Amino acid sequence: MKSTVFLGMLVAAALGSNAQNGKPLWQNKAYSVYADSVRQGNYVAKAISGTQLVSNYESPANLFKSADISFKFSINGKDNEMVSGTDHHLACVAVNGAYTTPLLKFGTVAQDQYQPSGAYIAPNTRLTIRVDMREVIQAFAATGYYTTFKGEKIYKEDFKGVYVAGSTAPLIWDFDNLVNHPDLQLQDTDGDGIYEVTLTMNAFGQQKTTDASWAMQKNLDAWPRYQSPYPISDANYNLSLEEMLNAVEPDSTFRTGKEWAGVWTRDVSYSIILSMAQLQPQVAMNSLLRKVNKKKRIIQDTGTGGAWPVSTDRMVWAIAAWEIYEVTGDREWLRQAQEIIKNSVEDDLENVYDPATGLVKGESSFLDWREQTYPRWMQPVDIFESENLGTNAVHYRANMVLGRMSALLGDKAAAEKHQQLALTIKRGINNYLWQKDARYYGQFLYGRASRILSPRWETLGEALCILFDIADQAQAQQMMINAPITDFGIPCIAPQIPDIPPYHNNGVWPFVQAYWMLAAAKCGNEEAVMQSISTIYRAASLFATNKENFVAENGDFLGTQINSSNMLWSLAGNIAIVHKVWFGMQFREDGLLFRPFVPKALQGKRSLHHFRYRNAVLNIDLEGFGNVVNRFVVDGKEVSSHQVPADLSGTHHVEIVMTGGLVQNGNKPGNGNYTSLPAPEIKYESGELQWGTIAGATSYQVLKNGKAFKQLTGTILSVRASGFDEYQVIALDKNNVPSFASEPVSVTAAGAISIYEAEQYAGKAALPYKGYSGEGFVETTVTVNPRIVIPITVKKDGNFLIDCRYANGNGPTNTDNKCAVRTLLVDGNKKGVLVLPQRGKGEWSAWGYSNSVQVFLTAGKHELLIEYRDVNDNMNGEVNQAMIDQVRLTRK
Numbered sequence: 001m002k003s004t005v006f007l008g009m010l011v012a013a014a015l016g017s018n019a020q021n022g023k024p025l026w027q028n029k030a031y032s033v034y035a036d037s038v039r040q041g042n043y044v045a046k047a048i049s050g051t052q053l054v055s056n057y058e059s060p061a062n063l064f065k066s067a068d069i070s071f072k073f074s075i076n077g078k079d080n081e082m083v084s085g086t087d088h089h090l091a092c093v094a095v096n097g098a099y100t101t102p103l104l105k106f107g108t109v110a111q112d113q114y115q116p117s118g119a120y121i122a123p124n125t126r127l128t129i130r131v132d133m134r135e136v137i138q139a140f141a142a143t144g145y146y147t148t149f150k151g152e153k154i155y156k157e158d159f160k161g162v163y164v165a166g167s168t169a170p171l172i173w174d175f176d177n178l179v180n181h182p183d184l185q186l187q188d189t190d191g192d193g194i195y196e197v198t199l200t201m202n203a204f205g206q207q208k209t210t211d212a213s214w215a216m217q218k219n220l221d222a223w224p225r226y227q228s229p230y231p232i233s234d235a236n237y238n239l240s241l242e243e244m245l246n247a248v249e250p251d252s253t254f255r256t257g258k259e260w261a262g263v264w265t266r267d268v269s270y271s272i273i274l275s276m277a278q279l280q281p282q283v284a285m286n287s288l289l290r291k292v293n294k295k296k297r298i299i300q301d302t303g304t305g306g307a308w309p310v311s312t313d314r315m316v317w318a319i320a321a322w323e324i325y326e327v328t329g330d331r332e333w334l335r336q337a338q339e340i341i342k343n344s345v346e347d348d349l350e351n352v353y354d355p356a357t358g359l360v361k362g363e364s365s366f367l368d369w370r371e372q373t374y375p376r377w378m379q380p381v382d383i384f385e386s387e388n389l390g391t392n393a394v395h396y397r398a399n400m401v402l403g404r405m406s407a408l409l410g411d412k413a414a415a416e417k418h419q420q421l422a423l424t425i426k427r428g429i430n431n432y433l434w435q436k437d438a439r440y441y442g443q444f445l446y447g448r449a450s451r452i453l454s455p456r457w458e459t460l461g462e463a464l465c466i467l468f469d470i471a472d473q474a475q476a477q478q479m480m481i482n483a484p485i486t487d488f489g490i491p492c493i494a495p496q497i498p499d500i501p502p503y504h505n506n507g508v509w510p511f512v513q514a515y516w517m518l519a520a521a522k523c524g525n526e527e528a529v530m531q532s533i534s535t536i537y538r539a540a541s542l543f544a545t546n547k548e549n550f551v552a553e554n555g556d557f558l559g560t561q562i563n564s565s566n567m568l569w570s571l572a573g574n575i576a577i578v579h580k581v582w583f584g585m586q587f588r589e590d591g592l593l594f595r596p597f598v599p600k601a602l603q604g605k606r607s608l609h610h611f612r613y614r615n616a617v618l619n620i621d622l623e624g625f626g627n628v629v630n631r632f633v634v635d636g637k638e639v640s641s642h643q644v645p646a647d648l649s650g651t652h653h654v655e656i657v658m659t660g661g662l663v664q665n666g667n668k669p670g671n672g673n674y675t676s677l678p679a680p681e682i683k684y685e686s687g688e689l690q691w692g693t694i695a696g697a698t699s700y701q702v703l704k705n706g707k708a709f710k711q712l713t714g715t716i717l718s719v720r721a722s723g724f725d726e727y728q729v730i731a732l733d734k735n736n737v738p739s740f741a742s743e744p745v746s747v748t749a750a751g752a753i754s755i756y757e758a759e760q761y762a763g764k765a766a767l768p769y770k771g772y773s774g775e776g777f778v779e780t781t782v783t784v785n786p787r788i789v790i791p792i793t794v795k796k797d798g799n800f801l802i803d804c805r806y807a808n809g810n811g812p813t814n815t816d817n818k819c820a821v822r823t824l825l826v827d828g829n830k831k832g833v834l835v836l837p838q839r840g841k842g843e844w845s846a847w848g849y850s851n852s853v854q855v856f857l858t859a860g861k862h863e864l865l866i867e868y869r870d871v872n873d874n875m876n877g878e879v880n881q882a883m884i885d886q887v888r889l890t891r892k
Contacts, residue, residue: 025230025601026534030487030555033534036231038541040555045541050227050234051216057542061558065202067092067119071166073106073131073186075159076840077178077812080148081107083681083692084376085499091117092127092168092201100128103194106136106162107149121168121202129164131186134193144770145845155770155845158809162186162195170199173501174561176370176814179841210543210557210565218242223279226578228606233577236540240574243546243566244279253287254280257548257564265291265301266313266366267569269320274514274572275579277323278587284324285333288317293877298344300875303368305380305837306811306819307875309351312362313391315344318398322405326587329614329646338405342414345402345421348395350871351821351833353421357387357445358428364444365390366460366512369561370814372504373458373493375679377743378446380813380837385851387451388444389433390461396425397468408589426470439478441465443493448744449726449801449852449892450706455738457484457494460512466519480525486672488555489513489535495674495737502551503561506673509549510536514573521581521597524627526662529581530599536574546570553673583608583622583656591643594632598625598658615649624658631657677731679740684747689717689727691742697731703741721749724801724892746890754792754889756864758804762788765883769807769844777807777885780822782878786868790887794857799892802826802864803852805885806836809844813837817875820882824853825865831855834866836882847885854892 024032024039031040038045045055070087074080086109092099104110139146140156147153163178163185165171170183178184186195216238226237247255254276256267268276268287276284291299291314298317300308308314321337324330352361363383367373367390374383399422406414433441435455443458445451462479465471471479484494489508496506517532540546543557548567551559579585582602584595592613603625611618624630632642633655644654680700682691689702693715702710702717705726710717719727725748728741757774759765762785764776778785794800802824810818820836832853839846864887874880 026530028487031534031538033232033537035229038232038538040538040542043542045544047231047235047541050231051238052214053235053239053541053544054213055210055542055544056212057210059556059558060554061556065121065168067121068116069166069168069171071129071164071171073104074163074165074175074178075136075146075154076161076843077163077175078840079165079175079376080150080152080154082109082149085678085681085692085694091115091119092121092125093117093119094122094125097122097124098126098128101130103130103132105132123202125201126198127201128196128198129186130194130196131162131164132193133162133188133195137193153771153845157768157770158840158843158845160842164197167499167501168201170201170203172561173499174369174371176812179812210545210547212544214239214544216242218245224611225609226607229604230602232537232541233602236537236574237578239540239544240546240571241279243571244276244575246566247568247571248280248283251286252283253290254283254568256568258566259562259564260567263287263290265299266316269316270366270511270515271569271572272320273316273323274511274569275575276568276572277320277327278579278585279575281324281328284320288321288324288337291317292340293875295873295877296340296343297347297873298340300817302815302817302875304363304370304383304815305813306808307817308819309348309361309821309833309835310363310380310384310819310837311368312348312352312360313365313394315341315348315398316365316394317341318344318401319394322401323587325405326589327614329589334405335409338402338409341398341402341405345399345418347871347873350823350869354387357432358424359387359392359432359445360395360425361385361387362391364388364458364461365394367458367492367504369504371500373443373497374446375740375743377679377681379848380819381835381849381851382446382448384835384837385448385451386444386446387428387432388461389429389441389458390464392425392429392433393461393464393468393470396422396429396470397464399425400468429465429470434475439475439482441471441479447706447726447728447741449724449746449854450744452703452706452728452741454740459483459490459492459516463512463515463519466522467515476519476523480520480523480528483516483528484672484674485531486552488538488550488552490516490532491552491672494672495676496552497740498675498678501561502553502559503549506552507549507560508535508552508555509570510539510546510567511569511573514576517573518576518580521584521627524597524662526599529597530601533577533581533599536577540570540574546574578608582606583620584627588643589646591645593641593643594629594654594656595627595642596622596629596656596658597627598622600625600662613644613648614646616644617651618644618654619651620654620656622656622658626658626660626662628659628661629656630659631655674737676737677733677739680729680731680742682727682729682742682745684719684727684745687718687720689719689729689745691715691729694731694739696733698734699732701730701732701738703728703730719747721747724748724752724890748890752891756790756792756887756889758788758790758884758886761790767844767883769883771845771847772885773805774886777883779881779883780820780866780868781881782868788866788884790864790866792862792864792889794859794862797858798856800855800857801852801890801892802831802855802887803850804834804836804866804887805847805849807844807847807883807885808836808838808881809840809842809846810879810881811838812841813839818879818881819874820880821868821872821874822866823869823872825867826855826857827862828865833872844883849888852890
């Protein structure tokens with residue numbers, strides 16, 4: 001704990017230094033930014049100089065932790081105990097420093113009615129949680145498997161352990177990552193079927209502060225020297241430069257963060273675009289090349305269901321590579337990067353481009369934690385089928401970049417091809433994701449046989465659409481005005497998802513805020529730029545480091561699921577304030593263009609000296625405010641283009657004088673913390689759709705095949721099985737804000753589904769897995785059954801869905817790189833791909849369905865071919881394996 005004496009001295013010093021200004025540069029009800037300090041309640045960060053910051057910030061996270069805890073048990077780290085919204089509850093009020101739960105039965109809520117206590121957890125309370133697993137163990141003994149509430153079978157051979165998930169640290173609600181938290185695994189030490197674990201709640205031993213100060217330790221003479229009338233900005237710039245140097249590994253690649261070792265494709269790429277290309281072009285090149293495989297394809301980092309093609313935002317690499325070229329003009333880099341990008345796009349064309357919408361499939365860019373931004377029911381295969389705003393903005397720009405690269409290298413055919421592909425994606429984004437009434441883009445299309453638009457806001461994707469000119473000027477201005485803002489910044493998504501702890505959900509990420517800042521500057525929106533700068537400065541100054549993220553609701557660095565200091569893309573965004581906003585640097589093939597944006601509150605003279613651009617060194621002086629350049633002078637001569645040429649060499653002096661021109665349109669502060677209702681869970685029985693009542697719902701919207709069907713206040717709806725129909729239900733609150741749609745339920749007439757057992761068409765696998773249908777299943781790898789031919793007969797012309805029941809136990813649902821991929825052909829013609837993501841490490845009896853491919857078939861005989869091709873090569877490069885139980889043909 002920092003002393004109250006120090007606190008008083010710090011506050012007094014901050015007040016004294018700002019007396020001359022009389023008012024803050026920017027403020028809201030939560031905090032204020034001054035010329036040399038940031039103040040948030042009793043917390044103060046002060047820039048003693050441009051090379052020293054001090055802060056008295058302490059996380060309040062431990063002070064008032066509620067004793068009322070909700071939790072669930074989990075087999076194998078899956079959400080498989082009870083339906084969503086049904087949890088165990090307890091009031092963790094300690095006696096002699098400890099609390100032990102009654103013995104709880106797995107799958108059953110205790111009969112004793114829970115009453116919230118309103119109390120707080122005492123520090124270092126020892127909580128023992130106990131669960132009776134005897135019914136599960138008896139089922140293993142009797143039948144070899146336990147059937148969950150969803151009807152899914154967990155086989156004895158796949159049983160890895162029992163975990164507890166919950167609402168209060170160290171508990172987490174992230175089921176996908178429970179297996180990475182051995183402290184949350186319950187143990188049965190005496191073999192009686194009673195499992196228990198003891199946790200320390202509200203542990204004051206956990207880190208609750210960051211460094212109290214920062215003082216520059218490294219020599220920054222080789223880097224651009226920034227000076228302004230605002231010590232808080234000078235200190236933030238120098239802090240970020242020093243942390244940039246900390247992020248360079250001995251092998252001259254970028255480390256992602258203090259707690260994130262190694263190079264990550266999306267992290268390093270977004271950082272390069274923000275500012276690392278300008279400052280460390282060679283390290284940037286080295287880092288990008290580290291993320292290229294031996295086949296000269298961009299590597300998709302480990303991710304949902306086994307990485308690519310469930311996740312497809314690796315193409316941001318292309319945008320970063322282009323930024324490096326525009327900074328350096330390096331033709332050899334251009335040739336090298338163009339080949340890698342072209343190879344990667346060609347693979348994507350075969351696997352993830354959707355000809356029906358013109359969009360690209362795959363997970364939201366950077367939002368790669370399933371439950372943080374998707375409904376709980378969505379499995380990795382569902383995420384593959386989703387079509388996301390940010391990811392499509394990346395693919396649009398990647399194709400534009402590839403087209404321009406190809407043109408520069410004389411490949412006219414490739415240039416035209418990829419420019420057209422880019423325009424197709426742009427049309428798809430505007431046709432399918434733009435919301436005319438909401439006046440911003442929805443986050444993603446999702447569903448199964450039919451897809452609907454999730455109307456949630458997604459900040460990074462919205463910003464990229466403005467920066468890449470996917471949105472027109474009118475759309476961009478509407479997005480600026482309607483952006484959801486919190487007191488502490490713009491959240492990654494809005495509205496927030498209930499019962500999901502802060503990270504991407506209910507989180508502000510400084511690098512995302514930086515992209516929104518650049519979009520705001522492009523739109524001329526002064527308030528949005530000032531809010532963005534203040535968000536970045538508040539966090540970096542109070543925490544004395546560039547943190548990965550913080551809680552949107554309260555601005556605290558504690559409370560998010562993971563949070564690194566010295567985070568590469570955060571520090572890159574902090575530097576971008578100076579380079580890309582105030583000095584407005586825009587790198588071009590033929591030169592460096594300056595389009596400064598200086599909010600009026602930050603007017604004055606500032607300089608950026610010793611800035612290296614290709615073969616030149618620039619000493620730049622800037623004065624005034626606004627985004628209209630009055631005078632642009634290079635070495636005493638006015639230059640109307642506001643640009644220095646690419647072939648400039650030697651040392652030169654640039655003078656820029658600004659003269660107003662800003663737009664005052666702000667945002668709607670406060671609505672970024674809004675939380676939607678949970679998604680309903682529906683089932684179909686005896687001709688009726690049924691779902692549980694959602695607390696706070698005023699009505700329910702029923703969808704049929706992706707279209708509005710009925711709106712009602714009850715929870716039962718009679719429907720008729722007349723063919724193949726798919727239903728979903730959305731809960732609406734008093735403000736008509738929708739929940740996510742429920743998991744689709746299909747209502748199918750008799751005879752609409754035909755099953756083809758795989759083992760009848762290829763060699764049956766001699767493996768001990770269970771839960772299959774028919775007489776067995778087929779193993780498929782790159783060498784074992786890489787081609788499976790299935791003859792079928794169709795009685796009547798029509799549209800059909802083709803999918804397969806499969807198992808992939810090569811990794812967990814949330815990470816690794818062993819997603820299996822196969823091309824589907826009908827009568828020798830490619831119709832799509834079947835994606836078979838990982839379903840749990842070692843869980844080879846956990847069967848599920850692939851994505852479905854829709855085809856039109858005429859009456860008569862046809863031949864299905866499920867084939868591994870080189871373009872289906874996953875990120876592992878060697879293990880591309882799954883078990884196929886059956887192929888399903890469903891008439892639509």
